[in-house]
Amino acid sequence: xxxxxxxxxxxxxxxxxxxxxxxxxxxxxxxxxxxxxxxxxxxxxxxxxxxxxxxxxxxxxxxxxxxxxxxxxxxxxxxxxxxxxxxxxxxxxxxxxxxxxxxxxxxxxxxxxxxxxxxxxxxxxxxxxxxxxxxxxxxxxxxxxxxxxxxxxxxxxxxxxxxxxxxxxxxxxxxxxxxxxxxxxxxxxxxxxxxxxxxxxxxxxxxxxxxxxxxxxxxxxxxxxxxxxxxxxxxxxxxxxxxxxxxxxxxxxxxxxxxxxxxxxxxxxxxxxxxxxxxxxxxxxxxxxxxxxxxxxxxxxxxxxxxxxxxxxxxxxxxxxxxxxxxxxxxxxxxxxxxxxxxxxxxxxxxxxxxxxxxxxxxxxxxxxxxxxxxx
Amino acid sequence: xxxxxxxxxxxxxxxxxxxxxxxxxxxxxxxxxxxxxxxxxxxxxxxxxxxxxxxxxxxxxxxxxxxxxxxxxxxxxxxxxxxxxxxxxxxxxxxxxxxxxxxxxxxxxxxxxxxxxxxxxxxxxxxxxxxxxxxxxxxxxxxxxxxxxxxxxxxxxxxxxxxxxxxxxxxxxxxxxxxxxxxxxxxxxxxxxxxxxxxxxxxxxxxxxxxxxxxxxxxxxxxxxxxxxxxxxxxxxxxxxxxxxxxxxxxxxxxxxxxxxxxxxxxxxxxxxxxxxxxxxxxxxxxxxxxxxx
Numbered sequence: 001x002x003x004x005x006x007x008x009x010x011x012x013x014x015x016x017x018x019x020x021x022x023x024x025x026x027x028x029x030x031x032x033x034x035x036x037x038x039x040x041x042x043x044x045x046x047x048x049x050x051x052x053x054x055x056x057x058x059x060x061x062x063x064x065x066x067x068x069x070x071x072x073x074x075x076x077x078x079x080x081x082x083x084x085x086x087x088x089x090x091x092x093x094x095x096x097x098x099x100x101x102x103x104x105x106x107x108x109x110x111x112x113x114x115x116x117x118x119x120x121x122x123x124x125x126x127x128x129x130x131x132x133x134x135x136x137x138x139x140x141x142x143x144x145x146x147x148x149x150x151x152x153x154x155x156x157x158x159x160x161x162x163x164x165x166x167x168x169x170x171x172x173x174x175x176x177x178x179x180x181x182x183x184x185x186x187x188x189x190x191x192x193x194x195x196x197x198x199x200x201x202x203x204x205x206x207x208x209x210x211x212x213x214x215x216x217x218x219x220x221x222x223x224x225x226x227x228x229x230x231x232x233x234x235x236x237x238x239x240x241x242x243x244x245x246x247x248x249x250x251x252x253x254x255x256x257x258x259x260x261x262x263x264x265x266x267x268x269x270x271x272x273x274x275x276x277x278x279x280x281x282x283x284x285x286x287x288x289x290x291x292x293x294x295x296x297x298x299x300x301x302x303x304x305x306x307x308x309x310x311x312x313x314x315x316x317x318x319x320x321x322x323x324x325x326x327x328x329x330x331x332x333x334x335x336x337x338x339x340x341x342x343x344x345x346x347x348x349x350x351x352x353x354x355x356x357x358x359x360x361x362x363x364x365x366x367x368x369x370x371x372x373x374x375x376x
Numbered sequence: 377x378x379x380x381x382x383x384x385x386x387x388x389x390x391x392x393x394x395x396x397x398x399x400x401x402x403x404x405x406x407x408x409x410x411x412x413x414x415x416x417x418x419x420x421x422x423x424x425x426x427x428x429x430x431x432x433x434x435x436x437x438x439x440x441x442x443x444x445x446x447x448x449x450x451x452x453x454x455x456x457x458x459x460x461x462x463x464x465x466x467x468x469x470x471x472x473x474x475x476x477x478x479x480x481x482x483x484x485x486x487x488x489x490x491x492x493x494x495x496x497x498x499x500x501x502x503x504x505x506x507x508x509x510x511x512x513x514x515x516x517x518x519x520x521x522x523x524x525x526x527x528x529x530x531x532x533x534x535x536x537x538x539x540x541x542x543x544x545x546x547x548x549x550x551x552x553x554x555x556x557x558x559x560x561x562x563x564x565x566x567x568x569x570x571x572x573x574x575x576x577x578x579x580x581x582x583x584x585x586x587x588x589x590x591x592x593x594x595x596x597x598x599x600x601x602x603x604x605x606x607x608x609x610x611x612x613x614x615x616x617x618x619x620x621x622x623x624x625x626x627x628x629x630x631x632x633x634x635x636x637x638x639x640x641x642x643x644x645x646x647x648x649x650x651x652x653x654x655x656x657x658x659x660x661x662x663x664x665x666x667x668x669x670x
Binding site: 033034035036038039173200201202203205206207208210211212214215217218231234235242243244259263 | 380383384387388390391489493494495496497498505507509513515517520586589590591593595596598599630631634635638639640642643
């Protein structure tokens with residue numbers, strides 16, 4: 001009988017001791033550290049750890065007059081919606097984080113957002129461009145543009161500069177991002193006077209696209225639009241070229257990772273894609289970040305890393321402005337952000353969770369991502 | 377029009393060849409010890425990575441040395457897995473064995489992820505891959521032809537091995553009645569080890585071809601394994617000819633659905649066909665009804 005009273009009491013004391021002794025701000029990160037776009041998860045973690053190191057080297061975050069160290073808890077969501085939901089749940093209820101950065105793919109952010117919203121924990125997704133991520137939510141933000149804008153930009157580029165009259169689309173129908181932007185492109189390209197000759201789908205983890213591509217080859221489009229992630233795109237282009245297809249190829253921001261060049265090689269030459277920023281655009285914040293990142297990790301910066309870094313500092317600024325590590329106060333501070341000077345451009349929130357940002361068109365030339373033009 | 381049909385049939389043949397190389401391992405293991413070896417898709421993945429490592433660690437290794445070497449190494453892993461994970465459970469409930477197989481699969485996926493990382497890779501072009509263009513617009517690369525031809529050749533060799541050699545005869549005998557053959561003095565462990573070795577070697581060839589034609593990553597065995605397993609079931613699990621037939625049939629249906637109906641319906645039609653087929657022939661196309669012993 002005595003034990004049954006003492007044990008819970010001891011456990012409670014222990015729990016309190018560990019929780020109470022822990023000072024500092026805890027921020028959760030949900031990233032695809034394994035799975036099909038794991039390379040992007042690595043960039044995310046790199047950017048977060050770089051920021052954590054910088055912030056703590058300066059003594060931490062200034063919360064209401066006192067400096068507090070910041071700890072980022074980076075969890076793996078495997079780029080699977082069900083795993084992302086578990087990660088969000090764990091970060092909120094077990095780690096008691098004050099805010100969450102993530103996830104990267106729209107399908108994972110879509111799975112996590114309702115959980116963050118219900119718990120009243122602010123979430124900033126660096127790279128999720130699908131409109132549904134923030135739609136109708138109070139606590140969910142993003143650091144990037146959205147697909148209705150991106151789809152319009154890429155369709156405009158295809159119709160305008162590439163002078164394409166016909167286009168074919170091949171996209172992953174099981175992924176929110178790919179499907180969303182494919183549909184925007186189809187509508188915008190048609191509205192601009194072009195004709196969509198094929199609108200083909202595949203499923204996540206498919207590796208053989210030859211059946212869809214052979215079909216597309218039969219209708220000889222001027223341009224092939226591949227709004228997919230960097231792990232699938234090189235295979236699609238290689239298989240298209242192997243089938244003797246010579247049409248121009250364009251893509252979207254899901255392309256931006258060095259894996260694209262590593263795997264695609266010379267087949268990627270002469271293709272274009274829309275992106276969040278280009279290292280070629282001269283911005284002091286951008287230059288400084290690229291220098292620090294490449295020095296520490298000896299690898300190229302992708303947009304996901306830059307946007308993650310922006311999300312972290314956006315959040316840190318909001319916590320300092322709120323003056324307390326309270327989720328509701330942080331949320332209000334994020335929502336009132338004006339002209340935050342980020343690596344990827346200025347970020348301002350006007351009542352919704354979506355900032356107004358421009359896009360750039362990138363051309364692949366000699367294995368490098370080269371700035372082509374800007375779209376605002 | 378005709379050019380597109382030919383092109384699509386070649387696409388289906390390449391995909392079917394890879395399915396068949398995996399499906400054979402499922403069907404052979406099932407034939408001998410009645411185990412659905414759910415780790416087999418991951419053996420296929422492992423074979424691809426062994427090939428990849430051989431190519432990257434030993435530059436200039438000729439492709440016709442690399443493929444047999446990778447097949448041999450993967451065969452050894454297959455035998456080892458059977459010895460360590462399955463043999464003790466051979467007479468346990470069948471469910472224990474299936475769960476163990478799933479566990480072995482997860483172990484292999486994570487082992488490869490730890491060693492080589494989670495990124496997808498391609499086995500650097502080993503087979504010649506010049507594009508051959510025909511007058512009617514059909515374009516086929518040499519590696520595609522080689523993949524189809526070598527796969528078919530391996531299947532013929534397997535057929536000869538199973539039907540014309542002593543150990544092959546023993547394998548068929550074990551498939552018929554595991555207990556009776558032991559009374560006849562057949563070394564059951566040797567036969568089962570051989571089955572795992574041959575199945576794993578074929579899967580390794582499939583993995584290498586897949587890594588050459590498409591790409592390899594630690595998780596590729598999950599989806600491909602399922603597809604090949606389904607192909608084996610369509611053909612009649614336990615039957616070698618059935619596994620090959622089922623694989624080409626499944627690939628054909630998948631490709632032709634994309635080509636002439638809609639890419640959205642690919643899996644729906646393919647698996648719908650499986651259900652209809654199993655309703656008509658519950659044991660698959662070439663499968664035999666199993667006699668229940670009381």
